[in-house]
Amino acid sequence: MIAVLSLLSALSSFAQNPQIRTTYIDLGTWAVLRLDRAGLNIPAPSVLYEPVTPGDKSQVAVLLMDPEKDYLADPVCADLSKRGYRVLCANSDVVKTQFSRDITMDGIMADVGSGVAYLRQYPGVRKVVLLGHGEGGALMSAYQNVAENGLKACRGPEKIIKCSDDVAHLIPADGVMLIDSDWGPAAMMLFSQDPAVLNEEGGQLLNPAMDMYNPANGFKPAGSSYSGEFIRKFFSAEEKRYNYLIKAAQDRMDAINAGKGHYSDNEPFFAPGAGLADVNLYAQDLRLMSHTRNAWPLLHADGSITTQIVRSVRVPAKQTSLTRSFRDGALRSTVRGFLKMYSIRTTDDYGYDEDSVHGVDWSSNYSNPPGNVQSIISPLLVMGMTGHWEYLASETIFEDAKSADKTLIFVEGASHDLTTCKECEKYPGQFGDTRKNTYDQIDRWLSQKGRFIN
DSSP states (O other): OHHHHHHHHHHHHHHTOTTEEEEEEEGGGGOSOOOSOTTOOOOOEEEEEEESSOOGGGGEEEEEOOSSOOOTTOHHHHHHHHTTOEEEEEOOOOOOOSSTTOOOHHHHHHHHHHHHHHHHTSTTOOEEEEEEETTHHHHHHHHHHHHHHTTHHHHSTTOSSOOOGGGTTOOOOSEEEEESOOSOHHHHHHHHSOTTBOOTTOSSOBOGGGOTTOGGGTOOTTOOOOOHHHHHHHHHHHHHHHHHHHHHHHHHHHHHHTTOSSSSSOOEEEETTOOOSSOSHHHHOTTTTOEEEEEEEEEOTTSOEEEEEEEOOOOOOOOOOOTTOHHHHOEEEEHHHHHHHHOOEEEEEEEEOSSOEEEEEGGGSTTOHHHHGGGOOSOEEEEEETTSGGGGHHHHHHHHOOOSSEEEEEETTBOTTSSBOGGGOSSTTTTOOHHHHHHHHHHHHHHSBTTTBO
């Protein structure tokens, strides 16, 4: 129903815009890869936005998709189309059961492949560029890595779980844009699961010594200041618990494969306090993940760009513990879904500080952008939004990237959704229209002569 309403909104809102033409496309009819969908006829809805009067830029088609987000009427679709590009905004048709996070990267990559296949044959399109925002950065970087390098990209001995044969023939895009990409779903869950949990059967019993919301540990609603000792103990407990969850899922997968599972193909996998998304130390203590290691271009409100150490302008997250809630705080997935999307290998020095994450093996899962970009050679644009904590991943992604043609730029005062972070401003209008500034920068990168347009 949400997708239907979004589709109606997309088609009605922009039908009134004389600059843009919108067309509904069912990517299900273009699917060259269908994973685990025997007997199912599920549409992959998408909307193609294109300028009514095509120009040079319209030979570039941008494809947007996300593991969970509804993109059919997202503002970026119309705004990039108004700047001259064809934009295919698509939703994944991955089957979502009653388990809200039962998602596998293979299935969503198949949907991206359908979008690329459609755009490759569309009259007037010469280049296809992927756009991954937030968790979409994991999707698009994984897709391009496998498309460029084949199954070896997702089946190496370093991978906790391997990809399926169904992603063996993905069609490469011509470029990738990672816009405020996070570290990947596995790393984000690692950062956000609650190490205070004492009983994996439920979230009611917590260790007060490991509770980040305990004032005795340094928590303050207006901004926390945790001690170095607490931070070290917290990371150690976080790593220990996540390794336990991975081992538990692997054991159940082994049992399923041996014909001894509760079901023949998969099983439910629940974990209290492991579906918290934005609940983590750096969301409360602004000293953590607060600035880049090196100087990079920073886009200001007036469109000027300076090169400097880039500092976050975010404010503390005003949240309370959700670990005791099954609906709001528990991971509700499956064994296979957890291993595919959320497993990641760490080392004893796991943690993060003011400017970096350490002790994470980015190559252990093919859902991690910092690991994926190490093997991608196509042109790459990386942008970080300083009004939110995901922005610091952009530096690591850029520095790890293999692409010879790669660009990194940060947008001052932009929230994760690209809008201006009003609560971050010291005075009204300090950061200007960050969404427009972001789209303008994407436009400049896409239209640079010789990259995609001759």
